[in-house]
Amino acid sequence: MMVYSRRHRGDERNGLQKLISRSxxxxxxxxxxxxxxxxxxxxxxxxxxxxxxxxxxxxxxxxxxxxxxxxxxxxxxxxxxxxxxxxxxxNRPALGFAIADEGFKFDPSSDMWHVWLYNAGPGIAQVEGLRYKVRFVNDSTSTPATLSEINHTLASRGLVDGDDYFIRWIGQGAPLAAAKNPAEGRRIASLSTAALAHIVELDIEITIIDGVGDRHRRNLLIIDSLPSIAKSAISQLRGERYGEGPSSCSSAVP
Missing domain, CATH: 1.10.287 (Helix Hairpins)
Structure with missing residues (x-):
């Protein structure tokens, strides 16, 4: 079960790594x-x-x-x-993530955005589990969903798996070795502007176990953390598709 803070989504503390249990x-x-x-x-x-x-x-x-x-x-x-x-x-692992286009160029014309998960801490970690919570355009609230359900919904909206979107499943026990920068980590998702225009909220909750048996958790607020140039492109595409005016990509619902 995913647990979310009552803080506003814009509060950066919502995405902080937390120690949830000791060995x-x-x-x-x-x-x-x-x-x-x-x-x-x-x-x-x-x-x-x-x-x-x-x-x-x-x-x-x-x-x-x-x-x-x-x-x-x-x-x-x-x-x-x-x-x-x-x-x-x-030796505590430090979960980090970054969202960038190919080559980390942050080109305004980029159409594909990649999500990188990496461990910036000195200690190795093992993935215990990933959970997803998503809200699509026309949905009233965010709901927990499996990866297959997310893929099915995106496909039902006319998007092509592998071209418009790709979300990697990381199984239990997968290692997260220390990395110097995001590019040395794992690419856990690739989403085109067209795919992102269908998603209002996408949260990925990851739980890891460190080398001494302590469990840590971080909630990755993907849509909220998009670069501004990606948000602008999404708002423009939604305006063309739904006739909306300029708006935040995290709050626009037709």
């Missing part, structure tokens, strides 16, 4: 051990401050680890956990 084995399990050891240390401190006679009765007679051993284990576990968090932050 159970590498974070929550050590954290549980740390809490358990800390509780045991407090318990041993309490036992050390009561009389010897009281220690002979239940529950004060219960002991698991002596205070010195517990303190050593608490320090070691805390150090490992903090080190793990620092390493994970330093």
């Amino acid at each position: 159970i084995f590498y974070v929550y399990f050590p954290l549980f051990i740390l809490i358990f050891l800390a509780a045991n240390f407090v318990w041993e401190v309490v036992r050390a401050n009561v009389s010897q006679q009281a220690l002979t009765s239940w529950p004060l007679r219960f002991t698991l680890l002596n205070p010195s051993t517990t303190a050593v284990l608490v320090g070691a576990t805390a150090t490992l956990l903090i080190g793990r968090m620092q390493w994970a932050h330093a």
Whole structure:
């Protein structure tokens, strides 16, 4: 299920990468051990401050680890956990995307726009899943859709798969290695101006898992992020097709 912020679509925070969960084995399990050891240390401190006679009765007679051993284990576990968090932050993948024409020329006459997904962070990532949400011209709201449903709708509007549009499916487990620039990443979509004129909103939600098991998510707002020259061409084409005046390509609905 795709979750969307209540912020306005124009708010750039809608597309920020978010950490959605930590690794159970590498974070929550050590954290549980740390809490358990800390509780045991407090318990041993309490036992050390009561009389010897009281220690002979239940529950004060219960002991698991002596205070010195517990303190050593608490320090070691805390150090490992903090080190793990620092390493994970330093090697966190950074999902980025770019929309450009062929050769990144941003030529006003360009008719095809490509969407590049890349990992600008130092750490490798694996794709856990992609989800789509789309709103076509004449639709009242955006709705979740599968890739095959999007392709079918575009084809039903007279567009040619491979010529007017191409959206790549990235399967679960696909790697996203570190890249220096968008062109070294993955091209996940190619859309002509004619195809874009049929789409009011297109969001791609991507979830990845990093090298230490943490899960990250980013929502790519494709139509909102188009270059201005592409938006102008789309508005002009819609004006010719539907008789609209100049308008934002993200809000024009005939």
